[in-house]
Amino acid sequence: MAALAGAGLSGCASRAGSVAVPNGVIPRIDPIHARMDRMFRITVCSRPFRAAGPRLDVEKVGEKTVVHNYGHGGSGWSLSWGSSAIAVEKAMGSGEKELAVIGCGALGLTSAILAQRAGAKVTIYAKERPPAVRSSRATGSWTPDSRVALKSKTDVGFPALWEKMARTSFHAYENYLGLAGNPIEWVDRYRLADMTSAPESERNDGLDFGHYMDRIADITPRSEELPPGRHGFGNRMAYKAPSLTFNVASYSHQLLTDFFVEGGKLETKEFHQPQELTSLPQKTIIHATGYGAKTLFDDKSIVPVRGQIAWLIPQPEVRYAVYHKGVVALSRRDGIVVQSLGGGEMQGYNDPSEEPNQAEASAAIDTIARLFGS
Numbered sequence: 001m002a003a004l005a006g007a008g009l010s011g012c013a014s015r016a017g018s019v020a021v022p023n024g025v026i027p028r029i030d031p032i033h034a035r036m037d038r039m040f041r042i043t044v045c046s047r048p049f050r051a052a053g054p055r056l057d058v059e060k061v062g063e064k065t066v067v068h069n070y071g072h073g074g075s076g077w078s079l080s081w082g083s084s085a086i087a088v089e090k091a092m093g094s095g096e097k098e099l100a101v102i103g104c105g106a107l108g109l110t111s112a113i114l115a116q117r118a119g120a121k122v123t124i125y126a127k128e129r130p131p132a133v134r135s136s137r138a139t140g141s142w143t144p145d146s147r148v149a150l151k152s153k154t155d156v157g158f159p160a161l162w163e164k165m166a167r168t169s170f171h172a173y174e175n176y177l178g179l180a181g182n183p184i185e186w187v188d189r190y191r192l193a194d195m196t197s198a199p200e201s202e203r204n205d206g207l208d209f210g211h212y213m214d215r216i217a218d219i220t221p222r223s224e225e226l227p228p229g230r231h232g233f234g235n236r237m238a239y240k241a242p243s244l245t246f247n248v249a250s251y252s253h254q255l256l257t258d259f260f261v262e263g264g265k266l267e268t269k270e271f272h273q274p275q276e277l278t279s280l281p282q283k284t285i286i287h288a289t290g291y292g293a294k295t296l297f298d299d300k301s302i303v304p305v306r307g308q309i310a311w312l313i314p315q316p317e318v319r320y321a322v323y324h325k326g327v328v329a330l331s332r333r334d335g336i337v338v339q340s341l342g343g344g345e346m347q348g349y350n351d352p353s354e355e356p357n358q359a360e361a362s363a364a365i366d367t368i369a370r371l372f373g374s
């Protein structure tokens, strides 16, 4: 299940329950052309994992009020609106109407837009902007409880806080459905299981990652259980459920556009230590540097969780995601993202390398190629 959660296939799995569907229209499954010569890049990035969950407290740095909004592990896009709503409420509580946001990834952009909606003039300061930010290297799935915290390290209020963030984000995403460029869309996801193999087990190697999807079962489509012949993936069981997909290229572009339309300013700037924030003209600052906070705020609690994606040339006719033998392939508008997740949530844990691994990419693409018999 952990691997499925990371793949954004949680809606296909038993957490939300599944229903047997004896009859119905068999959806057309166009094959993915999984070949190395169609791979146009490999991207790698570190998920900013904190055992205690995202940091959202308020700190004084000199005269400045700094509201933290970082450390969302593998759930940064999924929790962005809800987490940023909390950060913005705290920031606006200071009474200031001019805000600085440090960072231009998923959390920085949503913080900036929500602060504008709350009436603030906002300047984003960031070393990079999309598509150079780590957020641009995400899978693009609704995975609100993927590597977001450890059960044993969170306080009693965390599950309710998580639920609030997840629900706020889910409803915010409704506003981006049906727009030009499809920044957000619903895509069917299939989890396949060989008829002979035992169900996959969770492989957390001792770490108790928090899973909270049961709390939002009412907004999570249940999966359909499809026996062989009721789907297009051969002699296997398939579990199918629709899930939100983030077409990160157009979605980031949309967020940046929304920010600029409301008069937002964006300055390229790198900070090396917290004291440098005191040179900013704004008195209130939302700090959203993601994995960058490990260095900037010397936050030793951030653990990198490495993730790699092999990108195949987009196929507009392929409109689904499939999880098969530890590999997920998700068709997005900007490419088919292929990712090895067989190691479960521990895969890449505490691995700070952001170097592409060609062999890993090749093996993942080969797994998808074999699924389609090529």
Ligand SMILES: Cc1cc2nc3c(=O)[nH]c(=O)nc-3n(C[C@H](O)[C@H](O)[C@H](O)COP(=O)(O)OP(=O)(O)OC[C@H]3O[C@@H](n4cnc5c(N)ncnc54)[C@H](O)[C@@H]3O)c2cc1C
Pocket (backbone or CB within 6 Å): 008, 044, 045, 046, 047, 048, 069, 070, 071, 072, 073, 074, 075, 076, 077, 078, 079, 102, 103, 104, 105, 106, 107, 108, 125, 126, 127, 128, 129, 133, 134, 135, 136, 137, 138, 139, 140, 141, 142, 143, 144, 269, 270, 271, 272, 288, 289, 290, 291, 292, 293, 296, 305, 306, 307, 308, 309
């Ligand atoms: C392979 C992979 C797949 C993922 N898939 C998903 C998914 O499907 N769904 C999901 O919800 N999440 C996913 N995630 C997690 C998600 O990508 C992260 O949680 C999210 O990107 C974190 O966003 P952020 O805005 O905090 O950080 P970032 O995107 O890293 O942005 C940080 C910003 O701060 C700036 N910055 C950093 N340091 C400094 C500094 N010192 N001075 C100035 N500026 C600085 C950066 O330039 C950047 O603008 C995935 C992660 C990985 C690695």
